[in-house]
Amino acid sequence: MQSIYERIEYLIKQKGITKKSFGEQLGISTGNMGDWKRGKSTPGTHKLIEIGAFFNVSLDWLILGKQPAEILREGSGDYFFEQIRQLDCHAEELLPKEQEFIKEYIEFTEYRKRKAEDKNS
Template sequence: MQSIYQRIEELIKERGMTKKAFCEQLGISTGNFGDWKRGKTTPGTNKLIEIASFFNASLDWIMLGRDVQGEALRESRDPYFFGASGQLDCQGESLSEVEKGFILEYIEFTRFRKEKKQEGSTTE
C-alpha cells in the first residue's frame, strides 16, 4: 500500500513538475518534505487540503488511496495553468503552447487593467 508521501509524489510526477517547484508553490520546506518521505512526519490537515485542491485530487485518495466507498479513485482533470499560481478549475482539451501563452498573456493584461483601475479610483 502506498504512503501519503508516495501518492503526493505520484501527483507531482503526473503534473510534470519538480519536487522543489511543488514545495515552493505550496510553501513547504524541503526539510518537511524530506521528513514526509522518511515517514518521520506527515502533512497536517490544512496542508493536505491545500495539496488536494492544488492537484484536484480527493482527500480520500491522498490519505487512503481510495474513495469513501473503498474503491481506488482519484479525480482527474487537465492541469491548467501550466504550473503557474492561480490554477483554474476547468477541464478541456489539451492546449498548444501558443494557446497557453495567449491565455497567460491575457490574464496578465487583465491583472494590469485591474491594478490601473484601482490606482485611478484611489487618486480621485
Template sequence: MQSIYDRIESLIKMRGMTKKSFCEEVSISTGNLGDWKRGKSTPSTNKLVEIASFFDVSLDWLILGKEQQDIYLKENMESYSWDELRENVSLSEKEKEFIMEYINFTRYRRQQSCDK
C-alpha cells in the same frame, strides 16, 4: 501499500513538476517533504487540504488511497453523474471559471465546518 508521501510524489510526477517547484507552490520546505518521505512526520490537516485542492484530488484518496466515487447531483428527483454532465453540457470559459471558484469555495466552507 502506498503512503501519503507516495501519492503526493506520484501527483508531482504526473503534473511534470519538480519536487522543489511543488514545495514552492504549497509553501513548504524541501526538508519537510524529505521528512514526509522518511516517515519522520506527516503533512498537517491544513496542508493536506491545500495539496488535495492543488492537485484536484479527494482527501480520501490522498490520505487513504480510496478511489473517488462518482458525484451525483439531484434536481427534481433525478440523478446525474458528474461525468454525464460534463459530456452533455457546453460551457463558456467564464462559466467554467465560475464553477471552479464555487467548488473551491465549497471545499473551503466544508473544511471550516470540519474544524469547528
C-alpha cells in the same frame, strides 16, 4: 503507493513539475518533504487540504489511497467512527497517524460549523 508521501510524489510526477517547484508553490520546505518521505511526519490537515486542491484529488485518495464511496458533507454526522457512529469505516485498515489525522479533521470541521453558527446567531 502505500504512503501519503508516495501519492504526493506520484501527483508531482503526473503534473510534470519538480518537487522544488511544488514545494515553492505550496510553501512546503524541502525539510518537511524529506520528513514525509522518511515517515518521520505527515502533512498537517491544512496542508493536506491545500495539496488535494492543488492536484484536484480527494482527501480519501490522498490519505488512504482509496476513491471515496460517496460524497460526505460537513455536518451530516455520517463520517464519524469509533463510539459516535460507524458506517462502513474500516478504521482497522488505517495507520494510527491516519486515524489521528481523521480525528483532527473532524474536530476542525466541528469548529468551523460552530463558528458559522455563531456568526448566524
